[in-house]
Amino acid sequence: MRERLLAAEKVKAIDWRNGVLHLLDQRLLPFEERWCVCESAAAVAEAIRGMLVRGAPAIGISAAYGLVLGARARLAAGGDWQAALEADFQVLADSRPTAVNLFWALNRMRERLQRLKVGDDPLAVLEAEAVAIHDSDREANLTMAQLGVDLIRQHQGNPQPLLTHCNTGALATGGFGTALGVIRAAYLEGLVERVYADETRPWLQGARLTAWELALEGIPVSLNADAAAAHLMKTKGITWVIVGADRITANGDVANKIGTYQLAVNAMHHGVRFMVVAPSSTIDMALESGDDIVIEERDGRELLELAGQRVAADVAAVNPVFDITPADLIDFIVTEKGVVERPDAAKMAQLMCRKRLH
Numbered sequence: 001m002r003e004r005l006l007a008a009e010k011v012k013a014i015d016w017r018n019g020v021l022h023l024l025d026q027r028l029l030p031f032e033e034r035w036c037v038c039e040s041a042a043a044v045a046e047a048i049r050g051m052l053v054r055g056a057p058a059i060g061i062s063a064a065y066g067l068v069l070g071a072r073a074r075l076a077a078g079g080d081w082q083a084a085l086e087a088d089f090q091v092l093a094d095s096r097p098t099a100v101n102l103f104w105a106l107n108r109m110r111e112r113l114q115r116l117k118v119g120d121d122p123l124a125v126l127e128a129e130a131v132a133i134h135d136s137d138r139e140a141n142l143t144m145a146q147l148g149v150d151l152i153r154q155h156q157g158n159p160q161p162l163l164t165h166c167n168t169g170a171l172a173t174g175g176f177g178t179a180l181g182v183i184r185a186a187y188l189e190g191l192v193e194r195v196y197a198d199e200t201r202p203w204l205q206g207a208r209l210t211a212w213e214l215a216l217e218g219i220p221v222s223l224n225a226d227a228a229a230a231h232l233m234k235t236k237g238i239t240w241v242i243v244g245a246d247r248i249t250a251n252g253d254v255a256n257k258i259g260t261y262q263l264a265v266n267a268m269h270h271g272v273r274f275m276v277v278a279p280s281s282t283i284d285m286a287l288e289s290g291d292d293i294v295i296e297e298r299d300g301r302e303l304l305e306l307a308g309q310r311v312a313a314d315v316a317a318v319n320p321v322f323d324i325t326p327a328d329l330i331d332f333i334v335t336e337k338g339v340v341e342r343p344d345a346a347k348m349a350q351l352m353c354r355k356r357l358h
Contacts, residue, residue: 005188006142011213014134143357164197164242165229167209167213172209180213229262233266239272257321258323276325299319327343
């Protein structure tokens, strides 16, 4: 499976090349493929804040490279560069609040910095750590793809309709994708009849990004309004809802793109299995439950306007961009460390004690 996924790879969003971070501007897809160059930590933070790069794993990877850019500038300026680098840690940490991968990656970079030895080249060490974070995410996705496919095959071995929400593909990760990686692998195994992709208001990640990725690879995909999901579960024979996550708490609650919670409720009502696919870096064992997660609320104009033009009445808007799906609505959490069925605190703790499977 690994080799087949590697051979089928067509999309990437992050490219560290010649000491500079190149990011595919996801705000312009699917109409324009434009790469933006980030040469400072502040530029990377702005790219994250402005949704040029999005998806929890991709945000974490980008932030790690942002620290390398920050370290280069601080070293060149002289003086106490490590103290000065704290400002870059902070600007990156402040870029978005909900996705834990951002803070996981920054903490990993900080820990590596603290282990510097006399004679080490700090820039080379930090660059190697950022590259390792990037490579590790790609490998985790390949492992999760196989584990997710195994679950789908165990429950039904025929081609079947699947539903996904938001974008969890190569654009959102270091490569291949989390939930979309499972769907890609399932298609290669002949297990996908059609993918139904929620449009994902208000940024339309499903319409602009997921549909684009799947169509690029020839995977049958139909776009639907978010509000049509329950109807499709009832009428189209959907067997699985497969989504990613931006943070998973110690009890198995999942923060993901707004609309995920209602999908899980509808899936349970219709007897549709619900799978969450995310690397272990998304699991935050410091938070007891989803009640402890800070939910990002963005500018209401994202709902009130379309392409800069007002489309709504002159009213206020509420724009939470994530919601919390309780663990008791989730059938499986798939990580590179293994699969948790019907997650709870004890099972999540056991999972985090395991080593990676690859």
